Amino acid sequence: VCVGAGQCVLTAPEVFDQDEDDGRVVLLDDRPEGERAESARRAVGLCPSHALSVVP
Amino acid sequence: MIGLDGAEHAANRRPVLSEFTVKRVRAMRPRIQTIVDEHIDAMLAAGSPADLVTSLSLPVPSLVICELLGVPYADHEFFQSCTAELLSFSTTGGGRADAMNRMLAYMDRLCAAKEADPGDDLLGRVITKQRTAGDGTDDHEHLVGLAVILLVAGHETTANVISLGTAALLNDPALAAPLRSGTGSTPALVEELVRYFSITGAVTSRAATEDTTIGGTPIRAGEGVVALVPAANHDPDAFDSPDRIDPERGSRHHLGFGYGVHQCLGQNLARLELEIVFDTLFRRIPTLRLDAPLDTLPFKDDAAIYGLNELPVAW
Numbered sequence: 001v002c003v004g005a006g007q008c009v010l011t012a013p014e015v016f017d018q019d020e021d022d023g024r025v026v027l028l029d030d031r032p033e034g035e036r037a038e039s040a041r042r043a044v045g046l047c048p049s050h051a052l053s054v055v056p
Numbered sequence: 057m058i059g060l061d062g063a064e065h066a067a068n069r070r071p072v073l074s075e076f077t078v079k080r081v082r083a084m085r086p087r088i089q090t091i092v093d094e095h096i097d098a099m100l101a102a103g104s105p106a107d108l109v110t111s112l113s114l115p116v117p118s119l120v121i122c123e124l125l126g127v128p129y130a131d132h133e134f135f136q137s138c139t140a141e142l143l144s145f146s147t148t149g150g151g152r153a154d155a156m157n158r159m160l161a162y163m164d165r166l167c168a169a170k171e172a173d174p175g176d177d178l179l180g181r182v183i184t185k186q187r188t189a190g191d192g193t194d195d196h197e198h199l200v201g202l203a204v205i206l207l208v209a210g211h212e213t214t215a216n217v218i219s220l221g222t223a224a225l226l227n228d229p230a231l232a233a234p235l236r237s238g239t240g241s242t243p244a245l246v247e248e249l250v251r252y253f254s255i256t257g258a259v260t261s262r263a264a265t266e267d268t269t270i271g272g273t274p275i276r277a278g279e280g281v282v283a284l285v286p287a288a289n290h291d292p293d294a295f296d297s298p299d300r301i302d303p304e305r306g307s308r309h310h311l312g313f314g315y316g317v318h319q320c321l322g323q324n325l326a327r328l329e330l331e332i333v334f335d336t337l338f339r340r341i342p343t344l345r346l347d348a349p350l351d352t353l354p355f356k357d358d359a360a361i362y363g364l365n366e367l368p369v370a371w
Contacts, residue, residue, distance in 0.1 A: 003066075003069060003073075003317045003319065004069070004073035004074075004076065004077065004321070005313075005319045005320070005321075005323060006076070006077060006078040006081075006323070006324050007319075009077070009078040009079075010078055010324065011308070013078075017079075018073075018074075018077040018078060018079065019074070020074060020077075020079075021074055022070065022073060022074055023070075023072075023073025023074040023075075023076065023077050024073065042308075045309070046308060046309060048314070048315050048316055048317070048319035049316065049317045049319075
């Protein structure tokens with residue numbers, strides 16, 4: 001589903017990266033806390049293809 | 057790529073995703089900085105006044121996308137004039153088809169040359185990738201289409217935001233002050249200018265593929281929907297006092313790059329080019345000013361992508 005827009009990397013660089021070969025999202029931190037969790041939530045909201053979600 | 061849906065669209069976009077990642081784009085910063093500096097050097101050497109569109113707005117993104125794709129910059133007058141014809145509402149249907157055919161014929165030759173000898177540029181890398189991943193044959197037709205869209209989308213859009221953004225900054229000293237003093241966040245300013253100008257207008261028009269309801273309005277399969285980007289980006293429910301340029305507002309949720317799976321592929325390259333251009337222009341020429349009243353500037357009211365045909369500046 002990821003379309004490689006890079007919104008997540010721009011918003012939460014400690015949590016998300018992009019794969020060097022295919023450009024798709026790579027999760028760096030699957031249990032972000034505090035500020036990281038907030039920016040990760042913002043990134044989820046900005047993702048244009050709804051490829052991301054927060055699991056409670 | 058723009059006219060495709062679902063799996064077909066994804067298959068077209070996938071081979072170039074890695075070319076436009078945040079990391080790959082950031083690695084281009086030194087080269088983009090050099091290109092911007094060289095063009096400002098030339099503008100200063102030629103002396104005041106100048107037309108910013110021909111001195112900076114158009115050549116910088118054109119050169120950047122040419123180097124990335126592997127398109128000879130020497131051909132810029134050809135592809136820039138084809139693009140202008142394609143986007144102008146005053147071009148007739150026949151004229152538009154003619155401009156598109158010239159562009160396709162040009163890219164057909166260029167891609168054939170690259171298939172014969174794929175080099176280390178985006179088009180060369182796509183060819184190599186296709187050969188390794190697929191059955192070894194080249195998908196020439198798709199490559200030509202990809203090259204055309206990346207070249208057109210890669211220069212015209214960014215050029216227009218450079219021109220419109222500079223005009224707005226020169227018209228409002230308070231807005232330009234943080235750039236001149238090197239304080240403030242240029243990325244936030246860039247985001248806000250992309251929101252405010254929403255240059256793609258009605259490019260995001262769609263046709264419904266099945267019956268649906270949007271905002272309480274039923275839309276039947278086959279009916280057209282004009283998703284007007286400027287209207288969304290100036291919606292007071294989403295942006296307070298939307299007709300004010302306010303870099304502090306935090307406008308990352310704007311739709312200036314579109315939304316959904318078609319969202320702009322080159323958005324992070326555009327962001328970086330805009331950031332470097334505005335930072336460098338106002339740092340190097342702090343006395344830059346408009347050389348004509350704002351309301352007399354030739355705005356592109358007759359083009360599918362909004363912008364300025366000329367921007368007279370002096371210093």
